[in-house]
Amino acid sequence: SAVISQKPSRDICQRGTSLTIQCQVDSQVTMMFWYRQQPGQSLTLIATANQGSEATYESGFVIDKFPISRPNLTFSTLTVSNMSPEDSSIYLCSVEAESGQPQHFGDGTRLSIL
Amino acid sequence: QKEVEQDPGPLSVPEGAIVSLNCTYSNSAFQYFMWYRQYSRKGPELLMYTYSSGNKEDGRFTAQVDKSSKYISLFIRDSQPSDSATYLCAMRAPSGTYKYIFGTGTRLKVLA
Secondary structure, three states, X not given: OOOEEEEOOEEEEOOOOOEEEEEXXXXXXXXXEEEEEOOOOOOEEEEEEOOOOOOEEOOOOOOOOXXXXXXXXXXXXXXXXXXXXXXXXXXXXXXXXXXXXXXXXXXXXXXXXX | OOXXXXXXXXXXXXXXXXXXXXXXXXXXXXXXXXXXXXXXXXXXXXXXXXXXXXXXXXOOEEEEEEOOOOEEEEEEOOOOHHHOEEEEEEEEOOOOOOOOEEOOOEEEEEEO
């Protein structure tokens, strides 16, 4: 399966700042996704990163707060903007290598907001 | 009611035991069912992937889907301490969406 690298692996940020998380895949993939994992809760899909067009956001998530880029078939970024303590979470990138195949995940970015 | 329900555990078993992990769901449109294993400070790792009802075996792992009861299971035979992790079930509808719905995960501890 594809090797997925996420950077940074963890960070501690100040309230009101923004952080951009990178997701790099070692091969071209059809679909890329961004998830949030909060303690005691299930993984929640934030958005689908579309290559060459705007991301598709799930209910409760907006582009101004979580802008996403996907310039090519191997790379995507998620920015968490104007952070507050409620944004403290693990953010995970996943990919679907080919249509219909199951998703594979990176190791995530552990984000703490002070 | 959540679309997918999963007992959070923790579940503690002795080494060598057979482990049964389960999820129930409410959406009869789900056709694809996945089990992921997640170690501490790591991302979810795909264990099993099944389509529709039936059983699928891979080594010590067996995934079972009962669509009539809206119930899926993962069995681990001869459990090892290295199986200690959180196990997540996930599922999705067949077409028109790539969205996975996850359970909250069951923490498993296999005692040596």
